[in-house]
Amino acid sequence: MTIHKGRGFACINYPIGMNLGGDPSQALVHSTPDGKFKVALSAIDLGQGMKSVTRQLAAETLGVPVEDVYVDTADSDTGPHDMGSFASRGTHRVGNAVIQASREARGLLLEAAAEELEVNASDLETDGKGNINVKGAPSRSIAVAETAIAAQFKQGRTISGRGIFLIPTSDVDPETGEMTPVSCFAHAAVVVDLQVDDETGEVEVLEINSAYEVGRALNPKMVEQQLIGGAWMGVSHALYETTEPYYPNRDHGPTDFNQYLMPGPGEVVNHNIAVLERPAEDAPYGGKGPGEMCANPLLPGVANAVYNAVGVRVDALPITPEKILRGIQAIGGARPQGMR
Secondary structure (H helix, E strand, O other), X not given: OOEEEEEEEEEEEEEOOOOHHHOOEEEEEEEOOOOOEEEEOOOOOOOOOHHHHHHHHHHHHHOOOHHHEEEEOOOOOOOOOEOOOOOOOHHHHHHHHHHHHHHXXXXXXXXXXXXXXXXXXXXXXXXXXXXXXXXXXXXXXXXXXXXXXHHHHHHOOOOEEEEEEOOOOOOOXXXXXXXXXXXXXXXXXXXXXXXXXXXXXXXXXXXXXXXXXXXOOOOHHHHHHHHHHHHHHHHHHHHOOOOOOOOOOOOOOOOOOOOOXXXXXXXXXXXXXEEEOOOOOOOHHHOOOOHHHHOOOHHHHHHHHHHHHHOOXXXXXXXXXXXXHHHHHHOOOOOOOOOO
8 A cells, every 4th residue: 555645737718707798786775764775686695704794895895894884685676686696796796786786876965964963965974884985174064874874854855875786788790700708817826735645545735726717806805715615625526426326326325415526624635725815807896706616626636736746637526535546456556647
């Protein structure tokens, strides 16, 4: 028995969203009488943190404390239209729509405050703490809550905003029919270190090093958590998860998550992450969002590391001990490629 160490590299350019019908997202923002703001979406948070990010974006654009913003994604029948939570589009598409709606609501908020303070709306600014001040004269101010009350009970105003974000239709090359399906790409590179037992075919991941270009990390801690969790989702796809070899016959397959093979806490290893920030021009405050590219490069990275360790190219996932042993047998023994 020999333990062979291997290193695999993989990189990815990942398209954000799609261009089908402009890939639209819509958002509605309105103020309650007590000066809090509600953001209505049909985009659903699947655990990727979209509600937290859109809440931040709305608060930043409105100029109010983040705790004064609530995001509602309850109902796609009553909420504004959205294409869906897929294709890593949440931060980019929905975020842009939220900013647009928040800008409109902010404009009406300042108009209402201007009427109370008897100044021009262009002379006002928010302080991010729940107040609206006259520029250059901070002693002249009105609270956002007080403004909302005056707007709705005195002025007869609705403080609200609508937003929709569309990807511009791509030009089509008349000769080739080629077009650009997306406007924004994210990028990642990973290095996977692992070891392979040439007697059992077992693979043990030792360390992961990665670099992700996400535009701007709108919520750095949440980005880090998503990158780490997504990476292990990729490792799980690469080495563990399957209903094979009996699918679709489930007689000998897993029946629940107690039997479905996945990595557990004991398999998690050190993951060193470099987050590269290159704000995108058409993204909300420059942020693209990590999305699915958290997991994608890990699959070829693991496959390349297995090849580097024992010289076996496995071309069907997951990379099971059985496939590795059959590969070693087919080439007449393990053939380490040498780590560089």
